[in-house]
Amino acid sequence: MGKRGRGKGRHNNSRKTQDDRTDLLEKIDMQNERLFAYYKAQNIVPEEEWDQFVDTLRQHLPTTFRVAGSRQTAQTLNSTIKDVHVPSLSNVVFEGQKIPPPVQIPWYPDGLAWHFNVPKKVLRKSPEFKKFHSFLVFETEVGNVSRQEAVSMLPPLFLEVEPHHRVMDMCAAPGSKTAQILEALHAQDTITSTSIPSGLLIANDSDNKRTHLLIHQSARLPSPALMVTNLDASNYPSIKIPGTSRNGTSRMETLQFDRILCDVPCSGDGTIRKNMGIWKSWLPMDGNGLHALQVRILQRAMNILKDNGRIVYSTCSLNPVENEAVIAEALLANPAFELVDVSDKLPELIRRPGLHTWRATGDRTVATTFATYEEFMASSLDDIVKSKMTEGHWPPKDAEKLNLDRCLRIYPHLQDTGGFFVAVLQKSAKPASASTNQTLERKRDAESLNDNDNNGPESKRLRLSELPSEDTPTPVDPVTSEVTKSSEASQAAPIAETTAQKTQPEKKVKDKSSGNGGFKENPYTFVSPDDPTLRSCIERLHINDDFPSSNVLVRNPEGDAARSLYLANDIVKTIIKHNDYERLRLTAAGTKVFAKQEAGKGTEAQFRVLGEGLPVVLPFVDPASIITGDVASLKTLVQTYYPLCSAFEEPFRSIVEARPTGSHIVRFPLGTHGEISLSHDILLPIWKSNVSLTLMIDKKAKSALSLRVFGADITTVGKEGQADASQKPVDEVVPMDQDIADDIKNYCK
Ligand SMILES: C[S@@+](CC[C@H](N)C(=O)[O-])C[C@H]1O[C@@H](n2cnc3c(N)ncnc32)[C@H](O)[C@@H]1O
Numbered sequence: 001m002g003k004r005g006r007g008k009g010r011h012n013n014s015r016k017t018q019d020d021r022t023d024l025l026e027k028i029d030m031q032n033e034r035l036f037a038y039y040k041a042q043n044i045v046p047e048e049e050w051d052q053f054v055d056t057l058r059q060h061l062p063t064t065f066r067v068a069g070s071r072q073t074a075q076t077l078n079s080t081i082k083d084v085h086v087p088s089l090s091n092v093v094f095e096g097q098k099i100p101p102p103v104q105i106p107w108y109p110d111g112l113a114w115h116f117n118v119p120k121k122v123l124r125k126s127p128e129f130k131k132f133h134s135f136l137v138f139e140t141e142v143g144n145v146s147r148q149e150a151v152s153m154l155p156p157l158f159l160e161v162e163p164h165h166r167v168m169d170m171c172a173a174p175g176s177k178t179a180q181i182l183e184a185l186h187a188q189d190t191i192t193s194t195s196i197p198s199g200l201l202i203a204n205d206s207d208n209k210r211t212h213l214l215i216h217q218s219a220r221l222p223s224p225a226l227m228v229t230n231l232d233a234s235n236y237p238s239i240k241i242p243g244t245s246r247n248g249t250s251r252m253e254t255l256q257f258d259r260i261l262c263d264v265p266c267s268g269d270g271t272i273r274k275n276m277g278i279w280k281s282w283l284p285m286d287g288n289g290l291h292a293l294q295v296r297i298l299q300r301a302m303n304i305l306k307d308n309g310r311i312v313y314s315t316c317s318l319n320p321v322e323n324e325a326v327i328a329e330a331l332l333a334n335p336a337f338e339l340v341d342v343s344d345k346l347p348e349l350i351r352r353p354g355l356h357t358w359r360a361t362g363d364r365t366v367a368t369t370f371a372t373y374e375e376f377m378a379s380s381l382d383d384i385v386k387s388k389m390t391e392g393h394w395p396p397k398d399a400e401k402l403n404l405d406r407c408l409r410i411y412p413h414l415q416d417t418g419g420f421f422v423a424v425l426q427k428s429a430k431p432a433s434a435s436t437n438q439t440l441e442r443k444r445d446a447e448s449l450n451d452n453d454n455n456g457p458e459s460k461r462l463r464l465s466e467l468p469s470e471d472t473p474t475p476v477d478p479v480t481s482e483v484t485k486s487s488e489a490s491q492a493a494p495i496a497e498t499t500a501q502k503t504q505p506e507k508k509v510k511d512k513s514s515g516n517g518g519f520k521e522n523p524y525t526f527v528s529p530d531d532p533t534l535r536s537c538i539e540r541l542h543i544n545d546d547f548p549s550s551n552v553l554v555r556n557p558e559g560d561a562a563r564s565l566y567l568a569n570d571i572v573k574t575i576i577k578h579n580d581y582e583r584l585r586l587t588a589a590g591t592k593v594f595a596k597q598e599a600g601k602g603t604e605a606q607f608r609v610l611g612e613g614l615p616v617v618l619p620f621v622d623p624a625s626i627i628t629g630d631v632a633s634l635k636t637l638v639q640t641y642y643p644l645c646s647a648f649e650e651p652f653r654s655i656v657e658a659r660p661t662g663s664h665i666v667r668f669p670l671g672t673h674g675e676i677s678l679s680h681d682i683l684l685p686i687w688k689s690n691v692s693l694t695l696m697i698d699k700k701a702k703s704a705l706s707l708r709v710f711g712a713d714i715t716t717v718g719k720e721g722q723a724d725a726s727q728k729p730v731d732e733v734v735p736m737d738q739d740i741a742d743d744i745k746n747y748c749k
Contacts, residue, residue: 028276030058034366035269035282041359041369042320045352045411056413061273062117064105064417065136066153068146068179069221070189074112076679077144080708081114085132092129094122099129105150107349113153115416138704138713143220148176151270151410151420154349155261155314156180158342158424163187163197165258166571168304170233170297172203173210175217177263182221191680194615196548197225199258200571204229204236208519211587222591222612224551224569230519230585233262234296236304240578241571255575256306264294266315266322270419273412284361287319291393294322298330302337307429310340314422318411320358321393323421324404327354329392331402331425339406340424350414354407354423356400360393362386370394523581524566524589525559526573527552533561537594537607540662542625543617553590565594565607567616593617597663597687608663609685611697618683621665626683627655629666631673631709637686637695638706639714644692661688663696676709 036054045053067074067081081102089101102116123133139145156177161167161184172178181201188195203218203226205211211230218226231237243253267286272278294315301311315322331337339354359369362376362385370376373391396402410420527534529549538547551573553566568576568590576589593613598605609617633652636643645657656664668682682705685696695702703713713719 028279030276030279032279032282034284034364035279037366038284038361038369039318041366042355043357044318044355044409045413049413052413053411056416057272059273060117061149061418062115062416064113064115064148064150065140066108066113066146066148066180067144068183069144070183070186070191070194072189072191073144074183075110076191077139078110078112082111085135088128089132092122092126094126099126102132105153107346108150108153109157113150115150117416134713135707138700138707141700142704143179144704146176146179149271149274149316150415150417152176152316152418153180154346154408154410154420154422155263155312156184157346158422159184159259159261159310159312161185161259162199163195164199166200166255166306167202167259167261168236168257168301169201169203169261169263170236170301171205171263171265172228172261173205173207173214175203175214177261178203178214178218179221181259181261182218182223182226185225186221186223189615192615192683193618194222196567196569196616197223198569198571200225200227200569200575202227202229204231204233206230206232208587215588218588219612222616224567224590224616225572226588226590227572227575227584227586228588230587234293234300236300237583238304239575239584241574242578252578254304256309257304258306258309260301260305260309260311262298262301262311262313264290264297264313264315264322264326266290266294266317267319268316270316270318270410270412270421273418283364284319284321284366285364285388287317287322288360288362288389288393291321291325292390294326295329295392298326299333302330302334302425302427305427307336307427309427311337311425311427312422313425314420316418316420318409318419318421320355321360323409323423324354324356324358324399324407325360325393325395327407327423327425328396328399328402328404332396334427336427337425338428339403340426341403341406342408342424343406349408349410352409352411352414353405354409354421355395356404357395360389362389519582519585521581521585521587522555523557524553524555524568524576524586525557526550526577527554527559527561527565531561533607534565537565537609537663540606540660541609541617541665542622543620544622547617547620551590552593561607563596564592566590567593567613591616606662608687608696609665611685611701614665614683614685618665625665627652627659627664627666627686629668631668631676631678633666634668634682635710635714637684637693638702638710639716641716642689642692642694645688646691648693656688656693659688661690664688678709682709 040050067078069077086101089099092099092101099118099122100116102114104111105113105115118129123129136145136147140147157180159167159181161181163185165185167181167185169178169181178201185197185199185201186195188197201223203214205214208230211228215228218228239255240252241255242250245251267282267290268275269278269282269286272282298311298313301313305311313327317323327339331339357371359371360376361369362381363369368379368381370379371394373389373394376389376394377386407421407423410417410422412419529552531552534549534552537543538549548567548569551568551570553568553573553576554561555564555566556562566589572589575584576586591613592610593616594607595610596605597608629652630649633648636647640647645653648656664686666684666686668678668684670678670680672678687694687696697705699715699717702715703718706712706714706718
């Protein structure tokens, strides 16, 4: 749950929030002469479209959502929306007006994303929309639906992630794009079981609190391939993994990524339709001030990308200083990279090309904008203002050669969305060509201009040469597999930083984490495959020998299986084994599969399989050990907390009575059972005590299951709170990257 609307009176509060929001929309003066003057000067839209562009900025943004989860799960839920909900919403008339049903976003693959624009009071009062709304609320809470601004769904689509890819999401929180990337890594999952992809996703954010939001979000799609780190992306340390040199000797190498997402912190003016405060606060300095960090993050991504790998750079800002200027500066410094022409991808997406010319300014009134840095420096503006700008804020001399038109600009009036910018960059494996040599010359020109003392203080210039480099692989001791001390010292910036971090961990950590305090997480430690607790889980649940028991970890330095057991895939295991977790500020790794269940007095505690862990474990479980259930038993388990075994009908009753106490798995097979029909098998973990059973999934998952199977929330909590939940606006259910004003206020500026 987000920070809003907890506890008593939540329902009234959330309604109040909605009303306040509508009032705000009406009251706020959606006028900002600086913003208009700035964007008119950029020529971002043709003169004849300007009024339509501004009118759209002033309109409320429609609700958009994406059906999440693996391919199979998503398709099944999408069919429910298409075949059950949309027909029931197609003839709704409210206060004499026909209300349009949700429609699919035309460019989103497989029709899995939806758009609807319905006044709040319709959601509250129309029985059909109320039901649909409840469905969205519950499915969002369990992660089958992701409420996400349409344009924010774009970057992961252009990233084209495959299950074997090593992927880095550099600025990941709160995690809506991380979830999309995870789904792509897990494309091979089935509706009941999770694959163990060979790939990797490192989701990173420099804000410690927000990494926890990220962990919460990604718990909706548990993955053994996920790691979460809490570092400054512009200075991300190199990750070491063992490799082999050309002559066959083993050595440590730097991990390089196939795909990197740089969804960088930005001024966020593309979100003005949701974040109305931007109307009042917008200044050109918002973007100017972020430019250098944005370049440094992109540069770092370029350094850790594999040959032929791909980077997607994106912002929810329309400002060329945060967009084309960043791309141009990074391309000039990295001739091996080029912008990818993606004009044939997502053909239904209406986009405009990136700009080759723009006019930056340091003048807060935006009375003047400047075509070039030289023009700006020759102006009568104050020296302090001048010192805050760099040449990189302006277009380079022959910007056309960089193909900046291959960038994508998404304007709100084109398809009723937020404003957005995306650039797709590819690293070629070829040496620099004649044209890239020219680029190098331009870079040298640019650097020599930077060296001119009249061009502002040295500290304000981006020193590209200071960025960490990945060139030197680190030899490894063939016996111990450890990095030798001397080679460690020879690594440029990342290692220097590590050494500093080791000697003064607290201080350094504080400096780097934007005031979030020291790093207090516990390390992950692998347990022995022969660990008695692990062996007991494996035996009791009839898990076969293919289960990767050497990839099971715990979260304490001693390696004690005290509370929870996690499962990681091979690459996550390798990274954990060969890198200092404090240096990586490793916040999460792998997925939790088993947890300790305290038993009653005098009974020994056992471990149980978790709801979120079951899909990962299931492919290894002996099918004969799985109990077959019936819909009546499922209903009893959903309705009651601890139903007695004797409350169930035969044959389920005798089967469970014959089972030992502890963790078991029940399969409810697909098919029609009286009035209830299951479109696929449902597998759930249960706990059997001496006389009763418990369904071991959390209450939100139970409510969503109930709503899906029985058409209503028949859980105890649901019966008490359904009215409350169904009234809760869907946009208050989960934080959305473009939806929380705080996100923009606190983190994107
Ligand atoms: C636009 S938001 C990212 C939204 C996210 N990709 C999503 O789709 O949910 C930018 C994020 O960058 C993070 N951030 C800011 N500076 C950073 C840095 N130097 N390194 C890494 N992350 C940073 C912020 O904490 C914020 O969460």
